[in-house]
Amino acid sequence: MKKMQDSPLLKTTLGSLTLENPFILSSAPPTSNGQMIRRAFGAGWGGAVIKTITPDDMPIRDVSPRFTAWKSECNDLLGFENIELLSKHSVSYWVQEIGAIKSEFPDKILIASIMGSPDPATWQDLAEDVQNAGCDAIELNVSCPHGMPEAGIGSAIGQNPRMVQDLTQMVVKVADVPVYVKLTPNITDISPVALAAALGRADGISAINTVSCMFGIDIDTLTPLPNVDGYSTYGGYSGPAIRPIGLRMVSQIAKTVPLPIMGIGGISRWQDAVQYLLLGASAVQVCTAVMWNGYGIVRGMKKGLTDYLKEKEYSSPDELRGLCLDTLTSHQSLDRKLRIRPHISNPASCIRCGRCVIACRDGGHQAIELKSDGVVINTAACDGCGLCIQICSTGTLEKESYSAV
Numbered sequence: 001m002k003k004m005q006d007s008p009l010l011k012t013t014l015g016s017l018t019l020e021n022p023f024i025l026s027s028a029p030p031t032s033n034g035q036m037i038r039r040a041f042g043a044g045w046g047g048a049v050i051k052t053i054t055p056d057d058m059p060i061r062d063v064s065p066r067f068t069a070w071k072s073e074c075n076d077l078l079g080f081e082n083i084e085l086l087s088k089h090s091v092s093y094w095v096q097e098i099g100a101i102k103s104e105f106p107d108k109i110l111i112a113s114i115m116g117s118p119d120p121a122t123w124q125d126l127a128e129d130v131q132n133a134g135c136d137a138i139e140l141n142v143s144c145p146h147g148m149p150e151a152g153i154g155s156a157i158g159q160n161p162r163m164v165q166d167l168t169q170m171v172v173k174v175a176d177v178p179v180y181v182k183l184t185p186n187i188t189d190i191s192p193v194a195l196a197a198a199l200g201r202a203d204g205i206s207a208i209n210t211v212s213c214m215f216g217i218d219i220d221t222l223t224p225l226p227n228v229d230g231y232s233t234y235g236g237y238s239g240p241a242i243r244p245i246g247l248r249m250v251s252q253i254a255k256t257v258p259l260p261i262m263g264i265g266g267i268s269r270w271q272d273a274v275q276y277l278l279l280g281a282s283a284v285q286v287c288t289a290v291m292w293n294g295y296g297i298v299r300g301m302k303k304g305l306t307d308y309l310k311e312k313e314y315s316s317p318d319e320l321r322g323l324c325l326d327t328l329t330s331h332q333s334l335d336r337k338l339r340i341r342p343h344i345s346n347p348a349s350c351i352r353c354g355r356c357v358i359a360c361r362d363g364g365h366q367a368i369e370l371k372s373d374g375v376v377i378n379t380a381a382c383d384g385c386g387l388c389i390q391i392c393s394t395g396t397l398e399k400e401s402y403s404a405v
């Protein structure tokens, strides 16, 4: 079968690496084995991060079930919790597969995610094994929020800047391919950890891993979710719900260290990827959207990004990198004079649902009434919060800007 070439417009620079396109599968179920990675590359992904490889004397035993999903009424995924552990394949399996996959797909970027024991020497051994096998880069998983922290690894390391710096330094010492450190969002301020990775001479940062969560309780059976024989544990939240957290953290990292970043968290559309690039990422990684919708989503993502770049007259995703970083400022310095208020240019589109009236009455400033001839806005009472515009499902309430002075 003839290989579909990506548009040259999509060529992306990730530090010293060049990607055919900026879309990379993150370390997760879609990269669980060599055949899956081959299918993903065939479907058009620019790169893949292998499901985290551990030393053979750290056996991985998963529980069942290990997922819970928060869905819209149309079965669209909003948020996803997992309590899954790491790769169940041996180091020798991956060493063999890395070499084979790289010889079949020399232009794709194959990154090996690794996690050793609390002894940094085990991370060094893994790093040497995967780089000798031919991987293009190494990702240090210091961010898994469940299971592994109980053993002093995963996010237990990623929450401690000193440990991140020391571990990174140890791995970089033996590595001759770029080393990325995958950070945890389960920390008050991610900047010191990004700085620690940079001080440890990391070549780049991946962020974010999943957000620690307690998905919920089945209120009929009084059991926690996911329910493992009546018990559960804190898990990792992913999917669209965490995108705003990922965007915040990627922008904070980009403002802190001058390293290439792979942006991760809730990416399912090309528009999500563009936002990560605009806030400082060089490339993006995707997991949950692929688990829900398959490898094929990359086609729409590549087409959407290509069309966007053409329309905006950019010649590469590289040109988007960090363009919006300077638009993030302190709350104190935000303009107070420019205000917005709701405006109705097409009253016929109003379905008289009354949602804006209730929201403004009980969550706003009592500035909207539903009268016999439709919605009436009291502009003198309106405080410009914008809640009504957010809640309007028909687009009847539009944003009108004005200056308060």
Ligand SMILES: Cc1cc2nc3c(=O)[nH]c(=O)nc-3n(C[C@H](O)[C@H](O)[C@H](O)COP(=O)(O)O)c2cc1C
Pocket: 026, 027, 028, 029, 051, 052, 080, 082, 084, 085, 086, 087, 113, 141, 144, 182, 208, 209, 210, 237, 238, 239, 240, 242, 264, 265, 266, 267, 285, 286, 287, 288, 289
């Ligand atoms: C079921 C599942 C398993 C995962 N396993 C790993 C893993 O082995 N190593 C790792 O670094 N991240 C792992 N992750 C985290 C993802 O790589 C990714 O950082 C996270 O899901 C956020 O991206 P998303 O919103 O696109 O899913 C896993 C995520 C899920 C949902």
